[in-house]
Amino acid sequence: MKIRYKIHLVMLLSVALGLLLGLLFYQAQRDIDAANTLERQASVIAMDIFQLTLLGQDLSLHPDEYRARNQWLKQHQKLGELLSEVRFDTSQDKTVIERLRHAHKIQLQLFEASQLLPRRLRKSGTAAIVAEQQERLVYRMSFGVQAMLSDALSLQRRKRTEITQYRRKVFGISLVLAGIMTSTIAVLAYLIGRSIIGPLLRLRRETEIIGSGDLGHRVGMTTNDELGDLSRDFDRMLERLQQVTASREELQHEIEVRVLAEEALRESEQSLKKAQGIAHLGSWEWDILGGDLAWSDEIFRIFGRQPGLFDPTYDAFMDAIHPDDRPLVAQSIEKVLHGQGYDIEHRIILPSGDSRVVHQIGEAEFDDSGKPVKMRGTIHDITERKRAENELHEANGRLGAQLQEIEKLQETLREQAIRDPLTGLFNRRYMEETLVREFAGAKRENYPVSLIMMDIDHFKKINDTYGHQAGDLVLQALGELLSGHIRGRDIACRFGGEEFLAVLPHTPIVTATQRAEQWRASFEALRMTYEGKEIRATLSLGVASYTIHGNTGQEVMASADKGLYMAKESGRNRVVVAPQADG
The missing domain is CATH 1.20.120.1730 (Four Helix Bundle (Hemerythrin (Met), subunit A))
Incomplete structure (x- = not known):
């Protein structure tokens, strides 16, 4: 085509x-x-x-x-x-x-x-x-x-x-x-190039390979055209040139191999030194028989010494260890000499008097008779890591204390949100939540819930006669009385003004009436004193119960309020059970 x-x-x-x-x-x-x-x-x-x-x-x-x-x-x-x-x-x-x-x-x-x-x-x-x-x-x-x-x-x-x-x-x-x-x-481009440009590009590639120094390479084109003739003449010239330079190339190759090996060794040594410096990890080797101790540059830095100005020996090494940690290091070396490796952390003392924490690993080399001849190992500077661990531990301690304080504050705020500040009893909002929860449980598990609605008799007269502070004293006294008589899951709250409400789960109407009478009698017997004047007050109470007086918290509370109204109308200072709901 x-x-x-x-x-x-x-x-x-x-x-x-x-x-x-x-x-x-x-x-x-x-x-x-x-x-x-x-x-x-x-x-x-x-x-x-x-x-x-x-x-x-x-x-x-x-x-x-x-x-x-x-x-x-x-x-x-x-x-x-x-x-x-x-x-x-x-x-x-x-x-x-x-x-x-x-x-x-x-x-x-x-x-x-x-x-x-x-x-x-x-x-x-x-x-x-x-x-x-x-x-x-x-x-x-x-x-x-x-x-x-x-x-x-x-x-x-x-x-x-x-x-x-x-x-x-x-x-x-x-x-x-x-x-x-x-x-x-x-x-398609490949097909075009193969049919026209391919031979020229091949000739160019082959000559570039030869020009790079590969005299053993041949062009090898077999076409019967000018490019084929040029290729064959070029190959014959390469054969003559290769015979002249063969010995020189062999010698040059050997020299290059040796130079490359030396460069690779130097680069490896430099890389090892840099890696040890970055990781704060040094290596050492101790010739037990000859007594020579060899340190890497990083160990000199860790111990605060200058290479060439300090001769590392076993005694010098032990002198640099913190006195309290020397027994541990000596015992570890002794274990190595008996065929065990060691992996320990200890402190060292610098010439400046400062200390560092290091992680040391060591092992021994034995001859055919089982006698230790060499020891080698690494020393890792973990001072910063230990300092960070200690700071983290202290920070965790402070954070834990702060969290405990926050939990206490949250509990205090919750108590303030659901408590009446004057009487210490629960407030009306918490009472409404309790009614919903308790009546749902009563319907589900079929147990009685009784409500006692109570009101301080002639409370306005007490305020008018003795003052509002005296009225607050009476309210606080009733709050303390109810707090002392509440049991188990019972809830007492200040419903509003001088009205109070008690929620008694798992309490039938008879028991609730008896407890209401006890509260009435106890409150009547109280003797309160304000500015040298004795104050006495009484309670009127209405009692209702689920399901006698209704099936919802609002219905039962309305019945208890009706009982309270009847107690007020019939002379006050008494307990009245609300009339049973119709149906």
């Missing part, structure tokens, strides 16, 4: 592959753009759903407020418009969008039901029932919004994953097509 035809073929293949690559890029970019669009829409949907969640929380706090209802409806309408504009490519995306649209409609139905509920129940129900039904509807709305938010975020994450997969696909296709184009062009 003509050269120009081969070149045209290469160009056509390049154009075709380029068009194919462009088409694949275009299709992949369309997929990426579609996924990007849906991912952005999913992000906006998630933000709108999150905003709807916040407005739902506001609506749950103020279900009858016009502003809260209006804002929720506007946000709901905005979300509906966005969901109607979403376009999807896959059945999986369609399923998610349809589920979001369906949930969106359900939210509107629940909202309308919550707004119609007061009018439907106004004749047949009470305000408490209306509020409870509204709370349930708002809870269902909140749960549905959370599910919508989860679907939107899931769609967003999946689209991001698809975008990444599309990009990887484009990158892989690009690599494959680029490889095909490169291979095709290389093959």
Whole structure:
């Protein structure tokens, strides 16, 4: 085939592959753009759903407020418009969008039901029932919004994953097509070069090899043209030249080998010295029979000595060891002489008086009769490592103490957050958490929970007569009394003002009534003194129990409060068990 035809073929293949690559890029970019669009829409949907969640929380706090209802409806309408504009490519995306649209409609139905509920129940129900039904509807709305938010975020994450997969696909296709184009062009170029340029390049390569000094090499071209004649004449000239220089080359080769060996040995010695210096690791060898001790340069540095100005001997080595560590080193050397190696850490004393910590390893060499003739080993300066270990140990100790202090502070802060500062009892917030926890356990394990609501009789009169500080004294006295009579899992809290509440898990109504009477009698017997004046006070208490007076903490607490009211109405300073709930 003509050269120009081969070149045209290469160009056509390049154009075709380029068009194919462009088409694949275009299709992949369309997929990426579609996924990007849906991912952005999913992000906006998630933000709108999150905003709807916040407005739902506001609506749950103020279900009858016009502003809260209006804002929720506007946000709901905005979300509906966005969901109607979403376009999807896959059945999986369609399923998610349809589920979001369906949930969106359900939210509107629940909202309308919550707004119609007061009018439907106004004749047949009470305000408490209306509020409870509204709370349930708002809870269902909140749960549905959370599910919508989860679907939107899931769609967003999946689209991001698809975008990444599309990009990887484009990158892989690009690599494959680029490889095909490169291979095709290389093959055609090789064919052209082989047919025309190949012989010339071969002749050039062969002459360069010979010119570099390889006189034994031959061109070896066998073509019947001018290049073949030139090659054969060149080979004959090389044979004559090789015969003249053969002996000189052999001698030169031997000299070069020896020079290279010496250079390699010097470089190896220098590399070893540098490596030992970097690692602070030195080597030594002791000729036991001759008494000679050889140190590397790094050991001289570790021991603070100058090579050439100090003669290393066994006695000098032992003198440099810290007095407290000499027995350890002597025992270790003795073990080596009996066929055991040693691996120890000890201190050395420098001429300046400073000390260093080293890690020493040693072993012995024995003759045929088993007699030790040489010892060799290494010494590693680990002073900085030991110092760092000590500093780390001290830092860990300080950190542990700080963590303990932080834990104490956290416990103190928690106590302050859940305790009433005046009486030391738990506050109302902690009591509400306890009611939820205890009544959930009572329903699950079927055990009784009793509540005692109590109020100080004529507390306002005490404040008006003796002052607020005297009233605080009475509150503190009641707090101390309850703290002393609380048992096990019982919880006593200051409910508000002069009202107190006790939660008694695993306590039936009879036992709770007996304990309430004990508290009443104990408080009545208290003698409190303020500015020389004796103050006496009494308690009124109401008792209720799960499930006699209700199935929830709020129901039982309302019954206990009713019992307290009856105790007040019937003369105060008494315990009244609330009337049993209907049904």
